[in-house]
Amino acid sequence: MTSASLGSDWRATAGDRELIKTFAEPDFDDSAWCSLPVPGHWRDHVDFAEHDDSVLYRHPFTCERLGWGRRAFLRFDGIFYFGDVWLDGDYLGTTEGYFTAHQFEITEQLLSDERHVLAVEVASPPQRDRTAKRTITGVFGHWDAMDDRWNPGGIWRDVTVHETGPIVIQRSRVLCTAATAAAATVRTDIEFDAGGFPPDTATVIVVVSHDGIELGRAERDVVPTQGTTDLRLEVNIADPPLWWPIGLGDQTLVNVEISVLAAGAESDRAHCRTGLRSVQVDDWVFTINGVRQFVRGANAAPIRRSLATITCADVDREIALALDANLNLLRVHAHVTVDEFYEAADAAGLMVWQDFPLQWGYGRSARRSAVTQARAMVDRLAHHPSIVTWCAHNEPLAVDVTADAITPSVAARVGASMLLPSWNKSVLDRSVAYAMRAADPSRFVNDHSGVLPGPASLGTDSHLYFGWYWGEPDQLPSALRAVPRLARFVSEFGAQAVPTTADFCEPHRWPVLEWDRLEDDHCLQHRLLDQRVPVADYASFEEWQLATQRYQANLLQLQIEDLRRLKYRPTGGYCIFSFADPHPAISWSVLDHERVPKLGFHAVAAASRPLLALVDPRTGDVHVVNDTQEDYDSARVEVHVDDDTRSFVGAIEPDSLTWVGRVAVAGARSVSTALVAADGHEAIIHRMVMLTSPR
Numbered sequence: 001m002t003s004a005s006l007g008s009d010w011r012a013t014a015g016d017r018e019l020i021k022t023f024a025e026p027d028f029d030d031s032a033w034c035s036l037p038v039p040g041h042w043r044d045h046v047d048f049a050e051h052d053d054s055v056l057y058r059h060p061f062t063c064e065r066l067g068w069g070r071r072a073f074l075r076f077d078g079i080f081y082f083g084d085v086w087l088d089g090d091y092l093g094t095t096e097g098y099f100t101a102h103q104f105e106i107t108e109q110l111l112s113d114e115r116h117v118l119a120v121e122v123a124s125p126p127q128r129d130r131t132a133k134r135t136i137t138g139v140f141g142h143w144d145a146m147d148d149r150w151n152p153g154g155i156w157r158d159v160t161v162h163e164t165g166p167i168v169i170q171r172s173r174v175l176c177t178a179a180t181a182a183a184a185t186v187r188t189d190i191e192f193d194a195g196g197f198p199p200d201t202a203t204v205i206v207v208v209s210h211d212g213i214e215l216g217r218a219e220r221d222v223v224p225t226q227g228t229t230d231l232r233l234e235v236n237i238a239d240p241p242l243w244w245p246i247g248l249g250d251q252t253l254v255n256v257e258i259s260v261l262a263a264g265a266e267s268d269r270a271h272c273r274t275g276l277r278s279v280q281v282d283d284w285v286f287t288i289n290g291v292r293q294f295v296r297g298a299n300a301a302p303i304r305r306s307l308a309t310i311t312c313a314d315v316d317r318e319i320a321l322a323l324d325a326n327l328n329l330l331r332v333h334a335h336v337t338v339d340e341f342y343e344a345a346d347a348a349g350l351m352v353w354q355d356f357p358l359q360w361g362y363g364r365s366a367r368r369s370a371v372t373q374a375r376a377m378v379d380r381l382a383h384h385p386s387i388v389t390w391c392a393h394n395e396p397l398a399v400d401v402t403a404d405a406i407t408p409s410v411a412a413r414v415g416a417s418m419l420l421p422s423w424n425k426s427v428l429d430r431s432v433a434y435a436m437r438a439a440d441p442s443r444f445v446n447d448h449s450g451v452l453p454g455p456a457s458l459g460t461d462s463h464l465y466f467g468w469y470w471g472e473p474d475q476l477p478s479a480l481r482a483v484p485r486l487a488r489f490v491s492e493f494g495a496q497a498v499p500t501t502a503d504f505c506e507p508h509r510w511p512v513l514e515w516d517r518l519e520d521d522h523c524l525q526h527r528l529l530d531q532r533v534p535v536a537d538y539a540s541f542e543e544w545q546l547a548t549q550r551y552q553a554n555l556l557q558l559q560i561e562d563l564r565r566l567k568y569r570p571t572g573g574y575c576i577f578s579f580a581d582p583h584p585a586i587s588w589s590v591l592d593h594e595r596v597p598k599l600g601f602h603a604v605a606a607a608s609r610p611l612l613a614l615v616d617p618r619t620g621d622v623h624v625v626n627d628t629q630e631d632y633d634s635a636r637v638e639v640h641v642d643d644d645t646r647s648f649v650g651a652i653e654p655d656s657l658t659w660v661g662r663v664a665v666a667g668a669r670s671v672s673t674a675l676v677a678a679d680g681h682e683a684i685i686h687r688m689v690m691l692t693s694p695r
Contacts, residue, residue, distance in 0.1 A: 003075075006118065012036035015054030015121060023056050024086035024119035030058045039308045041080070041154040042122075052151050054123040059616055062115055063161055071195060072110045078157030079122055080307075086119040094166045096369055098137060098156070099336035099357070100376040103170065105159070105195075106468040124153030130400040131361040136373050138334035138357025142400070145301055145578060145587050147521055156308040165259045165267030166200055166624060167194045170228060170269045174256050174383035176277060177234075177442045179289060180615050184240035184276040186216075190231045192260055192268070194224035203261040206233045210241055220693050224262075241386040242289055243275025246328055246349035247610060247628060249289075251275070253346060256383065263410045275346060275385025281444035284461065284489040284572035286351075292655055294564075294627045295573025297329035297353065297610045298490060300337075301334070301589070305582040307338060317338045317595060318580065319348050325590075325601060327610035330382050331491065331575045334359040334394045335491035336377060345386035352386045353491075353575070355449070356432055361398030367428050374432045378439040391446040392432040395463070396424035410652065419454030450492065463492035463577075466559070468528060473555040474618065476562050488570050492577040493559050496529050497600060498545040499592030504584040507541035524586040546599075553603035558605040558689040561614050564625045567657040576604060606686060609654075613637045613660075613673035615688045621666040622648065624675065629654045638674040639663050639682075652677075 012035040013019070022028055033056075034047050042048035042055050066072055074087065076095060083095035085104060092104040107115060126149075127133040130142045139145070140152050147340070162168075171191040178185040188206050188522035202224045207217045218233040241252040258270040280287040286295055303318055305312050315338070322330055338612055345352050356374055374392070397417045397570050425448060433447040446460055452460035464486065467473030473495075480487040489600070499507065504522060505513060518524040538544035556576055563574045580591035590600035610627040622639055632652040637660055639646045648660040665671055671688035 003160045003162045007038050008174055009035040010038045010057045011058040013527040015056055025089050026117045035165055038155045039157050039346045041152050041156055041306050041308055043151050044306055052126055054121050057120045063110055065114055066110045071107045073162045073664050074104045074106045075162055076161045077522045079239050080124050080152050080156050081152055082123040084121045088116050093315055097373045098339055098535040102375055122153055124151050131398040132363030134363055136357050136367050136370050138359045142360050145523055146582055150305055166199050166262045167192050167267040169260060169268045169270050171379055172258055173379045174272055174274055175440060175442050179278040180304055184237045186235045188233050191228050193228045198224035198226060199262040201263060204231055205259045206235055207257045208235045240276040245276040245288055245293060245351050248291060251347055251349040272383045277385050279388045279443055294567055295329050296327050297331055297575035298327055298579035299333040299575050299577045300330040300579045302335055302582045310338050312340050315344045319344045319350055325605040329353060339552055340558050342384040346384050351388045353389050354387050355391045355394055357434055358393035360395055362424060367431055370432050371435045374435040375439050378436055382440050385493055389444045390436045391449050393429045393448040395450045396448050398424060410674055418452050458607045459485050461489040461491040462486045464490055465493055467555045473558050476559050487566050489572050490563055491575045494577040494588040495552045495555050496525060496586055496588050497548040497598050498586050500596040501592045501594045510541040511535055522585045549599040553599040554601050554689050557603040557607045565623055567625060613675040615671050617665060620663045622661045624652050624660055626652050632677045636676045640670050640672045
């Protein structure tokens with residue numbers, strides 16, 4: 001088996017009704033067309049910077065003629081979003097879905113000639129009715145934390161020619177369906193294609209190995225038929241090397257090799273690396289390999305708006321920053337990112353909550369494609385041990401309105417859409433979630449995120465923006481006491497803040513900034529931010545900028561600590577909104593587009609330490625939260641209230657929340673804690689958020 005990349009500068013031009021009729025012909029003259037990189041997005045090229053219509057691509061290439069019994073396939077790893085493909089003037093077929101791979105057989109063409117011309121029409125149409133979208137593009141098609149008017153169209157992943165023997169592996173899915181210290185099971189679902197003239201015999205072999213040592217194998221002889229054949233093989237492994245999230249153990253990865261032999265000779269091969277581990281979610285409490293894990297997470301936007309430009313260095317930095325913030329999970333929010341991200345998360349032990357790219361409202365025409373693409377997403381990503389849950393749809397609300405335009409009637413419509421049955425929740429989401437569960441029974445599948453308890457459902461995870469869309473930052477506990485189901489997992493909360501890298505705001509214009517431009521291009525929710533941190537209260541841009549960051553930091557720290565005080569009673573974890581910006585923005589992120597931290601980043605890192613002493617600013621209750629598996633027999637907690645200090649000494653059990661006492665905090669100017677473990681660990685200093693204005 002060999003693969004040759006066709007990535008390079010291709011020829012491209014804007015789609016045209018007349019050109020589409022002839023551009024795929026091999027002798028078509030494309031010398032006047034511009035050069036466009038593949039992989040890439042057309043909006044990154046000056047000639048297509050405002051382009052929304054289709055783009056025509058052409059690329060000549062040379063391949064040696066195939067030998068007897070050989071087959072060849074053209075593979076597209078990612079076309080955003082629709083594609084029509086021709087080779088040497090022959091129409092091969094169509095593609096849909098930006099993150100799914102597509103494959104076309106080109107054996108006939110490669111048998112007849114060595115010189116070829118590949119032609120592709122790519123379309124990424126903006127959705128005009130964003131309450132009933134058709135394309136499955138998630139945050140790229142409709143979102144308030146990214147400029148969704150930017151069109152990500154293009155051939156954004158590699159294009160290759162893959163040569164095989166008479167049988168080709170069309171699809172493979174690798175799952176770890178069970179794992180304990182004594183045994184593990186790796187399940188492989190394989191679809192192979194023997195073409196029109198299948199060989200008499202075939203053998204499928206799956207081998208799982210680690211560091212060159214075979215851990216287990218499964219082998220089966222089959223009689224191929226014309227067309228495709230589905231096969232499931234399980235490999236049982238004794239005394240497996242387990243994969244663990246960060247802080248619980250090693251991140252051991254094993255190799256899985258799938259081989260198909262035709263008449264004794266290898267015809268095709270697939271390979272991946274996976275981890276042997278089990279995942280259970282019981283009422284939003286996560287258990288990995290039988291060990292509970294409190295989730296400290298963040299919602300992750302695309303690392304860059306142009307997915308094709310994301311580098312391994314970008315990915316490594318993102319993972320490192322998440323670990324620096326003491327997070328153990330990132331939620332890939334309503335999109336599928338580059339493969340390198342999941343590989344880096346596997347290696348680092350960073351858990352991943354993977355959303356399917358459904359964001360807000362979709363029309364009935366989206367259902368069939370959504371189900372197909374949901375299966376394809378699981379096929380592509382299921383082998384990654386870092387992925388601990390799938391989610392079918394984020395906020396299935398059929399609305400299209402900016403935050404600054406929310407009137408009481410709009411708010412009532414949003415509430416009704418969230419609480420009552422709807423086509424998105426009851427039909428689309430259930431269909432997608434069912435497809436995911438059928439493809440992957442090893443993980444928890446969340447039908448939708450952010451759905452409140454009501455007549456239509458018992459609710460899922462919660463999106464609770466106290467201190468931003470409603471209420472005050474310190475009102476979260478009272479809401480959770482009133483409706484305890486909201487506390488099981490809070491997957492969105494936060495507030496906007498002006499980033500440190502803010503030249504795009506044109507600070508010299510202060511106080512009359514171009515508010516409309518900042519709203520349209522850079523995600524600012526001006527009316528809401530001005531309610532929380534009024535522009536009129538500050539003499540300079542820098543003072544206002546700092547105040548917005550202080551407000552965000554205080555809110556995040558306070559609400560993270562509120563949730564940690566509810567550890568497992570009933571809270572299984574949290575995800576702040578959000579982690580980092582994909583482009584210059586005034587948003588909810590704690591890292592700007594250059595990955596310069598806001599004050600909120602440091603607040604999240606402090607409040608998310610695995611071992612921490614907390615003081616409730618309302619009651620003065622002192623708790624120690626321990627997310628580690630360490631047992632501290634005699635630890636000392638010192639609480640400093642202004643000039644007074646109180647000490648508490650006692651045991652801290654593993655994976656626990658311990659109430660240690662109460663101090664008087666009314667009227668205090670500053671409160672901090674110091675936690676010193678009995679084994680001489682350095683003191684962990686933590687300051688309480690004071691319930692005051694950022695001013």
